[in-house]
Amino acid sequence: MSLQNASKDEEVVAMVKFGVEFIPQEPFWRTVFYVAQAEKGGFDNTWITDHFMNRNPYTTMAAISLYTEKITMGVGVTNPYLVNPVVTAQNIASLSEMAPNRVILGIGAGDKTTLGFLGVETSLPVRAVRECVEIARTLLSGEKVKNYDGKIFKIQKAKLAFKPSGKIPIYVGAQGPMMLKLAAKIGDGVLINASHPDDVKEAIIHLKKGAEKVGRDLSNFDVVVYTSFSTHRDRRKARKAALPVVAFIVAGCPPAILEKHGISLEKATKLKKALNEGKWDEAFSSVTDEMMEAFSICGTPEECSEKIEKMFELGVTQFVMGSPIGPKVHKAIDTISKEIIPRFKE
């Protein structure tokens, strides 16, 4: 499916992909188990997040590669500030040797708050991501980066001493208009962090603008939507599992986004205060239906499927189920594999 012909239902069925995101917070073998389970259940991709306090995404993906055979693995996403693009290229190229044509490099601006803990400045994010993509792509194609004189990176001479196995697509993690446009200009795909169709619709408008600017056809461009997802046959259980995730999203959300979704700033402030004070019950009970609707996709498999279908109709080509996935991850993967994915794939 492409952004140009998103309305053709038969193509929606034929071309859509499903992904599952994991934050490597758990022992490595659990993440590996879940990904292998997802592969058996018809998922196409897994995305492993990159935050310094969690397990390393490349180590995690290396372990995954040993116990899976076809699922594609992406770092979703790394950033140009903490890891030099040359090292990022080295990491992903090394991984490609273990899983040829099964790896994707996701690059985004990074999480300002976590990078701030390390004293890392996140200036000129669009520029930093652009330069990172340029450098990584050159190295991954087996070429030399010579006298690279960017605003962020200065590289005199760099070349990998080994050739990556297969093609390694580069996706851009994007939220704002500028980054979305950049993704459409230089990426093989985009990772959009959004769970509400209005946000996705808006993001796709920016993608189209970016593509038009460089005269690019987006027919082979992967539009990946990263959602906070929770499913269970009992909708209350699905909702309960998603509550903490949504509470943290609301607490970190800029007021403009909250207002856009009709969320009371007063309620959001109260929730944030409760979270900061560690009053979990108070915080989670302050999560409203509007907040759930804006920042998660949760419910029974039928309810979730309807929402997923809307995403595909908008032009999304890959739907990623992110944290919490369900009250119990292995059971949720089983439910998704049996009751959601088959509705979209033959």
Added chain:
Amino acid sequence: MEKLKSLDPELKRFLVNLGSEQRSSLKWDLLGYLLTLKPKACAGAPIENVKLMLLYWKYDLLESDEGLGTLIEICKTLDPSKTAEILAKNGLNELAERIKG
């Protein structure tokens, strides 16, 4: 694949006559325990057995005698009484008693 690690013959004796439904139920009960343990409580999991478990999972052999045996070994290391409870629930009372013992 099943010869990757020889299973304790004593343990195998209890598993060899299990039917396919019982194997599936036992597998998911043991996995359910392992996958919902608090991450900190997993620290003592015997890593070589865990890697073996992943290999059996990859090749759909977790319901074999060796696969189930490996799962039981991992669970037993982490919590013998919980493991015994799961085994008893699945009709393996004698094995449960031995593990508790």
